[in-house]
Amino acid sequence: MTYDPATDNPLYDNPLKTRVDVETGLRDLFDPLLPYFSEGGARVRLDGAAAHFDRAAADLEGFARPLWGLTPLAAGGGDFAHxxxxxxxxxxGTDPEHPEYxxxxxxxDQRMVELAAIGFTMRMVPHLVWAPLPQKAKDNLAAYLKHARKFDYADNNWKFFRILVDLGLEECGVDFDRSLTEKYLEELDGFYLGEGWYRDGNVRRIDHYIPFAMHFYGLIYAKLARGDDKRVAAYKERAALFAKDIQHWFDEDGGTLAFGRSLTYRFACGGFWGALAFADLEALPWGKIKGHFMRHLRWxxxxxxxxxxxxxxIGYAYPQLxxxxxxxxxxxxxxxxxxFLPLALPADHPFWTAEEEEAGFEHKPVPLKHPGMVxxxxxGNVVALSSGQQNWQMRAGxxxxxxxxxxxxxxFSVEVDERAYQSGAFDGALALSDDGRHYRVRETNETAQIAENCLHARWKPWSDVTVETWLIPAHHWHVRVHRITTPRALHGTEGGFAIARADLNADDYIDEKGRAVARSKTDLSAIVCLAGRRDGRAFRALxxxxxxxxxxxxxxxxxDIAAGTTVLVTAAMAFKAGSEAETALTTPPRAPDLAALEALFAREGADVSAIMVPERF
Structure with a gap:
């Protein structure tokens, strides 16, 4: 048996072609939550798993987050019965005397995050959530929001949450200290890097929080703010620039680059396309924007x-803690x-009336300096060669x-046992071990540069071991060059792309000197040693x-990697099964000239933006 898509995905069988389809999808996603609302309506508790914050905040999260879709639905004239x-x-929830406070x-506090959706709802549909409340409830809600906004918010995209609350308070006629709003708007501008890119705070990472947080909230502000024309224009200009780059984080089937944290938010990654529509910003032709948006939902x-x-x-393509x-x-x-933000738009908005256009991606490499990617x-795929980012603060960072x-x-894969070197997946990574049990992989970079379509980084898995890595696109393949300098012997395992494994070990695979290949009915994945003496292994990961x-x-x-300096050169690819994949398998790239690579970076190397803040421990 396989999973039942009728119960394991509320979007299954929805064609997701029209505005009506999107409305239906939203309702189908919300309806399973109804049995989990508390008697007083303030809390939604879905299971017993915990987060680092308290249970009341988790219950508020379950209550508030659906509003990101329900509010646009109502603002656009859609029916919602609850x-x-x-x-x-x-x-x-805002009554200190109520048991569901x-x-x-x-x-x-995590509550600050969730109150943003409430502020957004108060701004968009006050006739549904504010005007009908008795005066005591209005007073409690206003007092709760005003109290929360006095405290420091995290130094990242969280600063937008106070601004969204302020938009709601303003719409509902509640007085508040507007100097705090202006302060955070100015601080958010400090995260802007240029050419449409932000970083999410003063950290060495540039991930999906840029489209589905920084730009998403900025475009909401651009649509709803009153009397801030200069900043509104800046937000729109930045988003228009960003669209030209971030489209390359999506493939032609609607899938998005699996990278970074918070991927359990899933199709929030497509929220940027909807936010462009919400802000009436035709950063790409409407048909292109709609195509990216709808294909992503269908994916x-x-x-x-x-x-x-x-x-x-919790998970990504399946439940996965x-x-x-x-x-x-x-x-x-x-x-x-x-x-679901575009549901706030009328059916005759050009976003909804446009015919979907294909992505129209070319197959030549696209360098992106700010996130450090090519x-x-x-x-049906987009691959990012990547150098310059890090995250030590979170699990599997x-x-x-x-x-x-x-x-x-x-x-990508997350490792599940740091004391089982032999059992590591290590897809897209080079793992090194000095005892056969523990291992080190790249965690941080001392330097990270981009030159033309190539990346270079220097990293230290131990204080006395230095690795330099060059990444080079090569049509269907990509090439990795590693120069490893170590005072002691090591063992290395380097992985290609992980593809779905057949049951009963019925995989078609090749293990041989210098090469490993895995085939399935849908995909082919291969890794080839272009320099170095390594054995191939098609490994069945945990x-x-x-x-x-x-x-x-x-x-x-x-x-094995001997003491001294060793150069390893690797080619890796994964492709949909078929003749093109088989042809590519027979024509791997050649090892590049290392001296020429060094000369390229000496001449044209530019620092990756992601790395250009002090490292934090």
Whole structure:
């Protein structure tokens, strides 16, 4: 038996072609939550799993996050039968005397995140959530929001949450200290890098929080702000620039680059396209924007992303806790409903009336200096060669940010046992061990540069071991060059792309000197040693490590690394099964000239923006 898509994905069988289809999809995603609302309507508790914040905040998360979709639905004239339930919840959750009170904010707090959706709702549909409330409930709600906004918000995209609350308070005629609004707007501008790119705080990472947070909230502000024309114009100009780059994080089938944290928010990644429409910003032709938006929703429609009760799971393409962050509660995945922002637009908006256009990607590499990536498009996939990012603060941060390569079709894997070197997947990575049990992979970079379509980084897996890595696109393949300097002997394992594994070990694979290949009915993955003496191994990874497929096989190269300096050169590829893949397999690239690479970076190397803040420990 396989999963039942009728119960394990509320979007299954929805064609997702029209505005009506999108409305239907939203309702189908919300309805499974109804049995989990508390008696007083203020809390939604979906299971017993915990996040680092308290249970009341997690219950508020379950209550508030659906509003990112429900509010646009109502603003656009769509029917929703449960606004009385939400009014009851708002009244009880902000009443200190009610047993379902959400708890008082007294410092940086998860409640600040969730109150943003409430502020957005008060701004968009005050006639549904504010005007009908009795005066006491209005007073409690206003007092709760005003109290929370006095405290420091996290130094990243969180600063937008106070601004969204302020938009709601303003719309509902509540007085508040506007100097705090202006302060955060100015601080958010400090995260702007140029050419449309932000960073999410003063950190060495540039991920999906840029489209689905920084630009998403900025475009909402651009649509709803009053009397801030200069900043509105800047937000729109930045988003228009950004669209030309971020489109390359999507493949022609609608999949997005699996990279970074918070991927359990799933189709929130498509929220940027909807936010462009919401702000009436034709950054690309409307048909292109609509195509990216609709294809992304359709990409998710056949994945087992929900439990059997229809509630979205923590995970990515299937339920998977290994990839989660400490701030993921059972309600966290409902930030996915940010994708439904265009439902606020009337049916005759050019976004909705446009005919979908294909992405029209060319297959030549696309360098992106700010995130430190070189993008490679192929049918149904986009690959990012990557250097310059890191995240030490979160579980599996190394796998989420510091691999050499990421993909929309093949995702990436998280390791589940740091004391089992022989069992590591190591897809898109080079793992080194000095005892055969523990291992080190790239976690941080001392330097990271981009030159033309190539990347270079220097990193230290131990204080006395230095690795330099060059990444070079090569049509269907990409090439990795590693120069390793070590005072002692090591063992290395380097992985290609993970593809879905057949049951009963019925995989078609090749293990041989210098090469490993894995074939399935749908995909082919290969890794080839172009320099060095390594053995190929098509490794059956531990289950539930990869974000896309719950069981995978990963071609690897393995071998000893002597003390001194060793140069390893690797070619890797993965492609949809077929004649093009088989032809590519027979024509791997040649090893590049290392001296020529060094000369290229000496002449044209530019620092990757992501690395250009002080390292934090």
């Amino acid at each position: 606004w009385e339930l939400y009014r009851q919840g708002l009244a009880n 959400w708890g008082t904010v007294n410092s940086t 998710w429609a056949d994945k087992p992303i929900a439990h059997g009760n229809g509630v979205l799971s 290994f990839m989660s962050e400490s701030y993921n509660s059972a309600g966290s995945p409902y930030w996915a409903l940010k994708a 993008m490679q498009h192929s049918p 190394t796998e989420k940010y510091a691999k050499f390569v990421y993909s929309s079709r093949y995702g 289950p539930n490590t990869n974000l896309i497929a719950s069981k995978t096989i990963v071609p690897q190269l393995r071998g």
